[in-house]
Amino acid sequence: MNMNIYSSSMLARVNNSWVLSVCVLLLFLAISVKSFGGEPESSPTNGTLSTQLEDIKKQVLKLNRDLFILEEDLLFPASTQVAVFVSVDVGRFFKIDSVELKINDKNVAGFLYTERQRKALEKGGIQQVYLGNLKEGKHQLTAIFTGFDGEGRSTKRAVTHQFEKDDDVVMIELKVEDNESSYRANVRVEEWVL
């Protein structure tokens, strides 16, 4: 009697978190209903293959990281590297839709947000929106955010920031923050101190 046919797929679909418990339930069922002429019992998953698969995954992830570092070392050395990040604090008064970045009045990056990416920011994620190279000296960053206010009206926020590039990496965070007193969002700029 194959009582576990639907139970396994069903419970695995609706809640994977307790699959283990279900396995136990099913194990019991498989044994207890044997008298009705049940399915053959399945043996545990082959350890060697799964270990090898895990090992390959691990290696592929390592290769990913190595290639990423290689790319950064080659294209964006610390002495010239500039990175710009975007974060959102709460996001009640401004639903971010896009951002446009200019460095020294030159467009360098733009990003259109999907619902999921916007929510990722509102949940506390920080997104790297730009990575590039700049010579030493003074520069100007301009960011223009478009989005929707609390009442769904299209709105824009812009910020300009002067910064100086020296031998170290420059990391600038553009923080879209709700202002409870004015019921609107402001963009604040923070340079990361490494």
Added chain:
Amino acid sequence: MRLNLHPNLDLNPSLDLNIAQIVKVTLISGMISLTMVMPTLAETVAASAHIEDKLYRKALYYYFTGDFGEALNQISLNRQRFNSHSSRTRLFEAGLQVTVGLHHQATESLQSLKVNQAVSLVNNTDESRTNTSPKELRLIALLQLAEQQIQQGATTTAKQTLSQITEVSNAYGNQYQILNQLAYWPELPVLSAIAARVDSDEKASSRQSFIDGYIKLNQALLHMEQGEFERAKPKLTEIKNTLWLPPAKTFWHLLFNPFSDDKNRDFSEKVNDERIQQQAVNDYAQLLLAQMYVKQERYEAAYYELKDFPQDSPYTESALFIFAFSAQKIKQYTMSLKLFSVVKERFPYSNLGWQASLLLAGQVVDQMSLEEGMTSYQNAERLYQQRLTELADFQQVFSTSDDLLRFSPKKENFPISQAKVETATKLMMPFFTNNVYSTDSIWLQKALLDNELQAHFQALVELDLITAHLKRQQQKNLWLKDTLSLNSKRKGKVVEAQQGADYRAIIAQLNDKKQSIAKIVADAELAQKGSVFANQAEEKWLERIKASKQAITLIDGNRNIDEYQSRVKRIEGVLTWQLQQSFPVRLWQHKKLLKEIDQLLLQAEQHRNRFVVLKDSAPVLSNLAERIEKSATDIKTQLINVTKLREMTSHKIQINVQQFVDNQRVVLAAHLLTSRHEMAAVLESMAKFDKRIERQLAPNLQNKGAL
């Protein structure tokens, strides 16, 4: 959508250095001020915690967008680049490892975290500043470690891990209890932290979630296994009649079980899933109750228990069969006949369906006529023969299939074919899939109920994704190699162009010039000579005065020059007075300019030195080239490994499917044999019946003959 992230391939702008230009331009530019602030120790610690938080949130962004591989990559980068490895980050990493199927690595991460947390608790280090307390982090780590150990079959170690938990908060109480049940199964769990868990009042007030349902189901199952049916019954009845709510989940719950809250699904889907989940728990308890009654041979109770069992439940097949079986046992023949017919028709490929055919035929023989019974057995025999033929066909086609994933697949099984080949610069692609492999082949569907086989098919899917990913890495590596070669050439050209000019000599020359100016300024200061700083107009005036004086000298004796002399003196006096008035300001300005020149010359010297370093930085480039070569070799090795593993997995699948086919064949052959035995018995009964009639008729015939 990313519009432009990689601007261009400008390797290093400092290579385009033009020192002379810099000196010229910056001579008139503003002064650069550098403020050196020495941070205190407290500030440094705060800054490092601050940056750790930022880096963690970078990984969090990828996690929330569903890019788990990239989140893991970010954590790894944070550790390598910024030495960021707080307990929170490590727990996050372990959760991500679980998500992408790196269970052994996750176990290692949790083990190390456990050790580190013990130290952290003693020292009360940085973790106290994070949202999750060190105590809670330790608890989560231990629970997740135990879960991983149970999943890997290491129940003894899991028990040890669980025994280290002394206190469990409400949010993790259920998880703790269920893990204990699993680790100690089939014994009663030893809950070391149960006293510190929730007190009974608190628990009573808290809502009943699915998890509570699972805990109770496990308890009931344990009772049933130990033959304590009377203890199992109230539990199952309670589970059956309770409305189970979805459990409240923390971030860490979701992290370690990411697919339990698929963010891609909309609200109505989630609600529907929750309803199904609740129904599943209730139905399962109802089915277990019925099954328990059958074990106790209380068929009537089983029959009435299943009378209102829902038709669209995941357990309908089993429930229907037990219902029919119980009906037959309590002599509800009309009902059981109908029910067995339904089981047979609705589940033609299941063992229960096959078994139902036999039970149905048996009942037809008993309740109806031998002829009808015979027809029923013949139908059953045909069914088994047909299944055996289909099974043989399936085996033949499957065993000759080159690519097992191409064997009667469902379209959604092929994320690789849908994946577009993007530009080489965009490397990241999720090579972990949450989609469970499924097929259109009925026999393979049945075979896939075996977890091992399902896992092997899943491995094949993942291996294909990994292969696609490795090929993209190969492209990327090639692109990096080309870029490096282009930049080496570019650097060579820049170096060649710059070699024409001797910057050291130019800087020295400029230095000499500056020195001579500095001397003039110093002399002027000493002599308080304002004329040194005269501007162009003043210079002209001075020239004119000089010329006028010469002219006066020439006409001296011919004319009266007194008036001329006094006028020149007057003008000269005014001019000298003006120059002396502006002397301090001009002196200061020149000194300031000299200072700026000093700085600019210093910068120029630094740029020159840096240029020399960059010019001679062949080792850096060769190091990069070496790394690229190494990556190429590693990718190649991994591609070979993947191919080998794919072959091994395919071979394993073939063996498993062969075993499945053999088992099914045995089952069907047994049913076929039984049906034939039963047919023989029916035929025998029919023969006996015929003989009896013959005997009954025979005396009459004999009598007729005699007459």
